[in-house]
Amino acid sequence: MKKLTVLLSMVLIASVALFAGGEGEKSTSGEKTFVPTRNIEWYVTSSPGGGSDIFTRVIMDIAVAENLLNKQNVVVQYKTDGGGEVGRLHVSQIRAGVQADHSLLTFNSGDLMPMLKNTNNRFENFQPIAHMAVDKHLIFVGEYSKYKSFEEMLAALKRGERLVLGGSKGDDIGCHAALIQELGVTEDQFSYIAHDATSGAITGILGGHFDLLISKPAAAAQYVEAGKITPILALSTSRFPGNLSGAPTLSEFGYNNVEVPNWRSIVAPKSMSAEAVAYWTNVFAQVAQTTDWNEGYIEKQKLVPDFMDSETFRAYGMQFQKDYLASIGK
């Protein structure tokens, strides 16, 4: 009986080892590699049709068209509960194994900031895969604004006048915080109104309800072209191209440049195997080189292409987290 138990245990252990290690991994010249062998679950923590969803679907379409997914399907999972925190926590807790190797999460700086502010989940609980692009900000004035240029705005601040800036949530708020710090003014003097989306802030400035608007280039470009708003300051280390080039950077006025980029990236469960991490990083590196990506997405959305592989992105994300936590006193 004892022998039988030992034998059965050995068979069990052997088969578990065989199945656990067998799926999704092929051995070539002794080195383990990974290719997807089942549906890929791609988590998106905001509603269908939003910015993160479009980012995900564009990448997915390109990866399928370029035949980078070993003919496997991608299933987009929308996990929007708790402002997206439930989905992010779920991905961070997926256990090692086949599921972890086939799970991805669209992750932007706009997701990281509320996560750090309201939960104990942290960037290190995820496996960074690829950083794809960044979006930067500009300050605009509207037709009814009291100020027409950044010089006038600065002069008003120096006179002690009160200014109100309207914008979106997330990184726009971070930008405002960094800007008032650099200009040496208080929040009471240079206040911020957060809207659910940039379109709400644009409505406000078009109606003349406040004087200054902060926006990313894509959302504002049409209004600049129509002459409804004018860019007066680029929150970047260099000026923007096209019809936004009239906006100077802060360094042109003797200040340090302020830049709080909104980055768009992909992460995975922390437990993803090293082979799968290498595979996915390589897939997104290839996507980032395609014309469809650069012309069909980056140019259309007026983003800055900025591909980073897993390790570079890890260092970047950790630094971003450290700076943000320090800025909110956590």
Added chain:
Amino acid sequence: MQNLQNLLMGFAVVLSMQNVLVTLLGAVLGLIVGAMPGIGSLAGVALLLPLTYKFNPTTAIIMLGALYYSNMYGGAFSAILLNIPGDSPAVMTALDGYPMATKKNRPGQALFTANMSSFIGGLIGMLILTFMGPLLADIGLKFGPAEMTALLLVAMTSIGWLVGENPVKGVVLTMVGILLASMGMDTLTGSARYDFGNIYLLGGIPFTPFVIGAVGFSQVLKLMAERNVTIEGNLNQKLTIKGSMLTRHDLKRLLPPALRSGLMGTFVGVLPGAGATTGAFLGYAMQKAFKSEEPLGSGAIEGIAACEAANNAAAAGSFAPLLALGIPGSGTGAVLLGGLMMWGLNPGPLLFSTNPDFAWGLIASLFLANILTLAIAVGIIPFLIKILTVPVRMLIPIITVVCVVGSYSTSNSMYGVIIMFLSGFFGYILDRNGYGVAPMLLAFVLAPLLESNMRKAFIISNGSVAIFFQKPISAVLILILFAIVLTPVIKFLIQKVRTIGK
């Protein structure tokens, strides 16, 4: 005149074989999506959006526009027949639609009323959109945080019309609605509020499962308690279109509220942040101020007409800021805006001049969708009312399943289902004790809008209330508010003085 020519040009675009077919497809899909509880226009448009990336932009927007629009029709079906609103704008439709279908034994007429009012409201909205679109969008822009605050305060007073016979109960439920709506992340700073350390509550109480529970599942519990009392007479109903026709008298009752709500709904649709749901709530509340042949809530035609016309008009109205300025008036509008960008168009103030065939094609397609959807919706009435012939003992598990699926599908998680069950039990207890849920739901919709606008106004004015009196629109609205709030008090005081005098 120029606009009429443009509209005709739009019809030339729409009336191609391909575009008529996609309008029809959009209309049918919209009806289905609208009738399924939990999947509203937002999810419907968002799910179909990726399919349209390969279409030409005009065809794509025509399909999604028709889907969004016909969704407003579909929501009423399950609201009237099962007392479960198919989407949030149909919440108020259930209040009179369900009693009219069951207690009054006129399900066909209730559906017909909803369809006709939707058509009339939508038509008013579209005509205003055609002839005053850009002007309407400019009026919308004049409503900044101060003006919106004043308007929402006036709107909040309409809760007074919904509280029914016992004002104290109404006020208590209004407060409960406000408290529930304030859970989740703060709208301005993103800080957690009343989350009790629960990660799910960080996102607040989701509206759709909350409504499905409070209105729909509480109905299931009520049916279970009264399961031995059968709803008699439904089998006698003639299941034909003819048998569902409205009488001339019905039409006379339907027209005034539909016309009023059509005008009001269009205006609400244009306002920033207020969509079809707010339109329907206010349309219903406004009807309370006018005369209805039967009391609202007991199955009155006026009640169905007021909210159904308002939500369709608001859906049409919300296209004005979207097309004229590139500003979405609702969540669905925001998704359509994302679509415009993906199709390679640049939504914004230049859209009408750079892509007139697109903009006018869309407006023309709304007219076409309105007619097609009415025809389809009326055509399927005889089949729909057969639902009412299902015995109560079988209806109970069926509605429960619909409630569970609907609340699950809003965020693809059991969180919605739990909220639905909890609000269902809560709604049942309220109903048993004579509390109507309408004030709570209206407060739940309006309170977040009011809070965020009021706080924005105070940031702009640095905490000074003067901002509400400095601008003409908000000053007039505040005066109206004072008039509404103080009139009964003054009346009461005058009466008291008179009695003392006597």
